[in-house]
Amino acid sequence: MSAINMSANADFDANRVRFALHGGAGVIDRASLSVEKEAQFREALARITKASVALLNNGKSALDVVEFAIRELEDFPLFNAGHGAVVNANGEVELDASIMDGRSRACGAIAAGKTCKHPISVARAVMERTEHVLLVGDGVDQFVHAIGAESAELGYFLTAERIEQQKQAAALGVVTLDHSAVYSSDPQKDQPSPFDKKGTVGAVAQDGFGDLAAGTSTGGMTNKMPGRCGDTAIIGAGTWADNQTLAASATGHGEYFIRNVVCFDLHAQMMYGNLSLQDAAKATFARIEAMGGTGGIIAIDHLGQVHLPYNSEGMYRGWYDGDQVRVAIYQD
Numbered sequence: 001m002s003a004i005n006m007s008a009n010a011d012f013d014a015n016r017v018r019f020a021l022h023g024g025a026g027v028i029d030r031a032s033l034s035v036e037k038e039a040q041f042r043e044a045l046a047r048i049t050k051a052s053v054a055l056l057n058n059g060k061s062a063l064d065v066v067e068f069a070i071r072e073l074e075d076f077p078l079f080n081a082g083h084g085a086v087v088n089a090n091g092e093v094e095l096d097a098s099i100m101d102g103r104s105r106a107c108g109a110i111a112a113g114k115t116c117k118h119p120i121s122v123a124r125a126v127m128e129r130t131e132h133v134l135l136v137g138d139g140v141d142q143f144v145h146a147i148g149a150e151s152a153e154l155g156y157f158l159t160a161e162r163i164e165q166q167k168q169a170a171a172l173g174v175v176t177l178d179h180s181a182v183y184s185s186d187p188q189k190d191q192p193s194p195f196d197k198k199g200t201v202g203a204v205a206q207d208g209f210g211d212l213a214a215g216t217s218t219g220g221m222t223n224k225m226p227g228r229c230g231d232t233a234i235i236g237a238g239t240w241a242d243n244q245t246l247a248a249s250a251t252g253h254g255e256y257f258i259r260n261v262v263c264f265d266l267h268a269q270m271m272y273g274n275l276s277l278q279d280a281a282k283a284t285f286a287r288i289e290a291m292g293g294t295g296g297i298i299a300i301d302h303l304g305q306v307h308l309p310y311n312s313e314g315m316y317r318g319w320y321d322g323d324q325v326r327v328a329i330y331q332d
Contacts, residue, residue: 012208017056018300019206020308020319021049021069023079024199025251025296026177028314028329038329040078041316045327048072049318052205053325062205062213062247063101063124070097070120070215073201077159079316081201082119084159085219087166090226093157093219096233097123102212102241107133111233112226113140117150120217125149133235137227162222169223176222177253177294199316200232202239202249204300212247212300214239214263220254230254236264245270245302246277251315252288252295260287266299277301281309 023045033041052069056062074082085093097119098109108127111134116122125147126135135143144151169176177199200218207213216239218232231238231254238254240263241247248263257263262284269280277299288295289311296310298317306321318327 010209012059013210014057014208015322016206016208016210016304017053018304018306018321019049019052019056019065019069019204020298020300020306020317021045021052021073021201021203022249022251022296022298022308023073023201023316025310025312025315026199026294028312028316030330033329037078041329042327044073044076044078045316045318046325049320049325049327052203053320056205056207059208061209062207062211063099065205065207066099066203066213066215067120067124069203069205070201070217071118073203074118074120074217079201080199080219081217082117083157084162085157086222086224087158087162088220088224088226088228089166089170091163091166092154092226094224094226094228095119095157095217095219096229097215097217098233098235098239099123099127099215100213100235100239100241100247101127102214102243102247105242107235107239109134109233109235109239110140111136111229113144114154115141115151116144117152117156120215122149123215123217134233136229136233157219165222175224200251202251202298204241204247204249204298206247206300206304210243210302212241212243212302214241214247214249216249216251218251231257231262234258236261238263240264240267242267242271243302246299248297248299250295250297252310252312253293256288256291256293257295259291260284260293262288262297266297270301277305277307281307285309285311
């Protein structure tokens with residue numbers, strides 16, 4: 001497989017349009033997800049995927065559509081991003097996000113923001129309105145104020161479920177992924193947990209000009225140390241886009257994805273080893289699993305191949321491969 005460079009100056013061709021999104025990967029079993037919540041997840045995944053594909057078919061850029069899709073996911077309280085993000089050990093939310101343009105490798109990211117209503121848009125503003133790639137902590141919130149981005153107080157982000165999750169994790173003395181077995185059952189009653197699983201969100205797109213883009217947004221890990229930053233905000237670990245190879249967004253145990261620089265690793269194997277996306281993903285996941293990590297990736301390569309691998313029980317996902325919009329949660 002030889003990589004090619006698609007240009008934004010190419011003619012628009014709707015046959016090039018591809019799209020995928022995720023809402024987290026992890027311990028997602030049917031027994032612990034209520035029928036009602038499963039229906040809500042599927043509806044949201046389908047709705048946002050269909051709207052994103054429609055925008056791409058109408059000539060919107062991959063970058064614009066990735067931002068649009070993630071903003072929609074950040075507004076949906078059942079995912080761990082924006083409204084409904086998980087809570088750290090201090091009872092606060094700290095929001096991470098990143099976005100990357102495959103045309104130029106331009107990228108922007110934020111970590112540990114506390115007031116940004118749409119973290120993905122703030123990450124894009126870092127890319128387009130500063131000379132930097134990554135802002136962290138108080139600097140994020142100062143930037144939000146300086147540019148007049150949408151902001152919100154802590155109460156907007158918090159949900160009763162997230163507060164209770166943090167209390168349970170703190171009582172057990174653990175830091176957990178949103179999709180964690182610690183929430184899969186009630187140890188006292190041996191019954192399904194009242195918590196319905198949700199997680200980090202991301203989107204990847206190829207537009208009608210052949211350009212690629214990727215983005216990711218998250219609240220991180222429940223009961224995490226204040227200031228903890230996972231792979232979502234790290235370009236190359238949780239997000240990557242390059243027109244010569246692929247656009248990718250990751251979800252899972254971020255520390256393992258950072259240690260393996262997962263999304264860049266896929267790019268490097270394709271760029272320098274001439275591997276296909278599928279073969280590169282297989283090799284990358286073998287390394288993650290050898291370390292004990294779990295998670296998933298959504299990716300579109302420069303040829304328009306859509307690949308959604310994961311090594312956990314499930315991953316919330318929606319995609320369009322040029323044929324039809326599909327959504328799935330479990331292995332089927």
